[in-house]
Amino acid sequence: MVQHVKLIATAAMGLESVVANEVRDLGYEVEVDNGKVLFNAPISAIPRCNLWLRTADRVKLLIGEFKAMTFDELFENTKALPWENFITEDGQFPVSGKSIKSTLYSVPDCQAIVKKAMAERLKLKYGLATKMSESGAVYKVEVAIHKDKVTLTLDTSGSGLHKRGYRVGQGEAPLKETMAAALIKLTNWKPDHMLIDPFCGSGTIPIEAALIGQNIAPGFNREFASEKWDFIKSNYWEQAFEEAEDKANYDQKLTIIGSDIDHSMIKISKDNAKEAGLGDLIEWKQMQVKDLFIRNEYGYIIGNPPYGQRIGDKKTVAGLYKDLGTIMKEHPTWSVYILTAFTEFEKQYGQKATKKRKLFNGFIQTNYYQYFGKR
Structure with a gap:
C-alpha cells in the first residue's frame, strides 16, 4: 500500500x-x-x-x-x-x-x-x-x-482549483478565483484592515478576501476527482474537512467593499457572495471610481480594472486610472494594488509604483502595480 x-x-x-x-x-x-x-x-x-x-x-x-x-x-x-x-x-x-x-x-x-x-x-x-x-x-x-x-x-483535482463552486454569474472577462487570491496574498493585508475593490466585476477579489479573512478553505464547497479513489482512505477526506471546519474563523469581523459602475455586476456579485456562504459579510455598491469615498485612516485598494484593449476604450480607461490616482493622493497611508495590461498606467495614475510584478492574467501579460501606504 x-x-x-x-x-x-x-x-x-x-x-x-x-x-x-x-x-x-x-x-x-x-x-x-x-x-x-x-x-x-x-x-x-x-x-x-x-x-x-x-x-x-x-x-x-x-x-x-x-x-x-x-x-x-x-x-x-x-x-x-x-x-x-x-x-x-x-x-x-x-x-x-x-x-x-x-x-x-x-x-x-x-x-x-x-x-x-x-x-x-x-x-x-x-x-x-x-x-x-x-x-x-x-x-x-x-x-x-x-x-x-x-x-x-x-x-487529483478534477475541475481546476479556481472552480470554488460559488460562481453563479460572471461578466465578460472574469478574473480567475486563484488569481484573485494571489493578488491578495501578494499584499500584506490583514482582516482587521479595510479592503476596497473599486472595479469588482462579479466580485471575485472581495469574495476571495473574505474567504482568506475568515480562514475558510477555498475548496470546502466542491468535489474533487480523488475523493472516489480507493487508495486514499475515506477518513483522510473526513479529517481534511474537519480540519477546515475547525480552522475557519467565522467570527472574524471584516470591512470589505466591492463597487462597480455596472449595477448588473453588483447583483451578480451579491449572488456569488451568497452562494459562497458569505451573505452580508461584504458591502456592495454601484458607483463610479470618481465617487470613491475613503473614510478610514488605513486600508487597501486591490483591483483588476478594465485594460482598455478594445478600440475606443483607451481614453475611458485612462480616465478611470486618473480619477483613482487623484483620490488616493489624498490618502497616502493607504496601500494600492492594481493589476492591468495598460502600459501607461503609472502616467495616468500620476505616480510611479513602489514595486511592479509581471503576471499573466490568462494569456494576457500584465503588471501588478504596488503602492505601499505610509505608516
Missing part, C-alpha cells in the same frame, strides 16, 4: 513563489520550478492540498519520469510504472497530453501509446484476459513531454 507520494501543485506563470508558500504553510517542504511546485508528502496531503490551496491551478500526483526518444521507449517505460498501486481494476483512465521541443511530437500517438502500455500493465496485474471495463472512478492521466523528458501524472 502506497504511503507517500510526490505531488505537483501547478501554478500560473509568476505565482510559483505564492503557491510554494501556501504548500509550506501546510507543513510540506517544496522544490520550486517553472509553473509548478513539487513536494513529497503522505497520501493525506492530497485532500488537504486540494481543500486549502488558494492560488494553485491543480494538484497532480507524479507517477514517473523518464527520457524517451522513441515510441518503444515511451511504451516500455510507461508499462514499467506501478499503475496498479493507484488505479483500480474497473478504473477509467483517459489520457491527455502535450509535447514541447521533443522528438516525440505527435501528441495523439503519445497518448495512444501511454494508454496501451497502462492497459497491458493493469490487465497483467489484475489477471484480466479481456479489455478493461473502465466503468469505475476516473483517473485522468497526463503525458507531458518536454525536451524528451516524459512526465506522467494523475490529476
